[in-house]
Amino acid sequence: MAGHAAQAIETKVIVRAKAKDAKFIGSSLGGAYVIIRDKTNQRVLAEGLTAGTPGNTKTIMHTPRDRYTQLADDQTAGFEAVIDIEEPVFVRIEVIAPYNHRQSQVQAVTELWLIPGKHMLGDGIILEIPGFIVDVLSPRTHQFITLASVKDKPLKIQANIVMMCGCLINKGGTWNGDEIEVKAIVKKDGKFLKEVTMSLIDANLFEAVTAIDAKGEYQFTVYAYHEKSGNTGVGKVNFVVY
The missing domain is CATH 2.60.40.2550 (Immunoglobulin-like)
Incomplete structure (x- = not known):
């Protein structure tokens, strides 16, 4: 019996850029540029700018946090990617921030597996931007x-x-x-x-x-x-x- 081709499944990922010892990089500063690549062949799966507010100062800077306490709310800056994948994909996530200030730009990178249909929402993936x-x-x-x-x-x-x-x-x-x-x-x-x-x-x-x-x-x-x-x-x- 012939096998069935795997079907691509929509997988959502939020990526955020957070300034070291400060808040999130969003619309007021021009955003951070996010690129999500398939690590195997370097194919770009999604890219774009973070948008939204820097977040709540009290929550981020002054409130003690327990494990799994969320830093971001619905307005907090981030880039949401919707990626259709048929099987687990190992990805490289690059963040360039702040995007509109070239002399001060920092590139932060992380790598991880995306699993079809297993969303990474809430705080999502947070990359720290020092300086x-x-x-x-x-x-x-x-x-x-x-x-x-x-x-x-x-x-x-x-x-x-x-x-x-x-x-x-x-x-x-x-x-x-x-x-x-x-x-x-x-x-x-x-x-x-x-x-x-x-x-x-x-x-x-x-x-x-x-x-x-x-x-x-x-x-x-x-x-x-x-x-x-x-x-x-x-x-x-x-x-x-x-």
């Missing part, structure tokens, strides 16, 4: 600055720094700016010149001033470091003093 988004606001990229304009007035350094989910960094808040070390490494003509400590002056905004007393090609490398979580982030800008 900070660091955008240097001032000086501007490749800005030309006259030496006369900074000789008697220190040059201002400003950087916008947020969690990888877009969560606010402020004074004394859940993400306390006073606990984050932010410094600018100053180079002139490719050589280390000095390091400048930056301070929080507004939500997400860190600032410092530094004396510039010579013409040249400058680079500011602004870094953020949080000792408790191990989160780090870097932004760079090059400019010219003439």
Whole structure:
């Protein structure tokens, strides 16, 4: 008797990207890009952006959790894939986040078996994205600055720094700016010149001033470091003093 061909069965999988020591990466930040591949032949089974809210701060950050307690609710950011498979498939799940901030992008990867008809919903598959988004606001990229304009007035350094989910960094808040070390490494003509400590002056905004007393090609490398979580982030800008 001839055998019957196996029928593909709809299998649902939710994938979420969660910022380390913070919340989920969703629509407000442009989302995280998810790719689900068949590990055997690298065929893409599903791909797309996470969408939704970062989630509930109290639930995620402040409430002690028992085993199997769900972090996400119906509004929490995620990417739901519906994959038709006939037999168990070993897949590779890649998450690139935050998708709209290339300099800060991190790729997180996991691998697992999908079983036909055995859905992975609720929290689904959560991949952690470490770090900070660091955008240097001032000086501007490749800005030309006259030496006369900074000789008697220190040059201002400003950087916008947020969690990888877009969560606010402020004074004394859940993400306390006073606990984050932010410094600018100053180079002139490719050589280390000095390091400048930056301070929080507004939500997400860190600032410092530094004396510039010579013409040249400058680079500011602004870094953020949080000792408790191990989160780090870097932004760079090059400019010219003439």
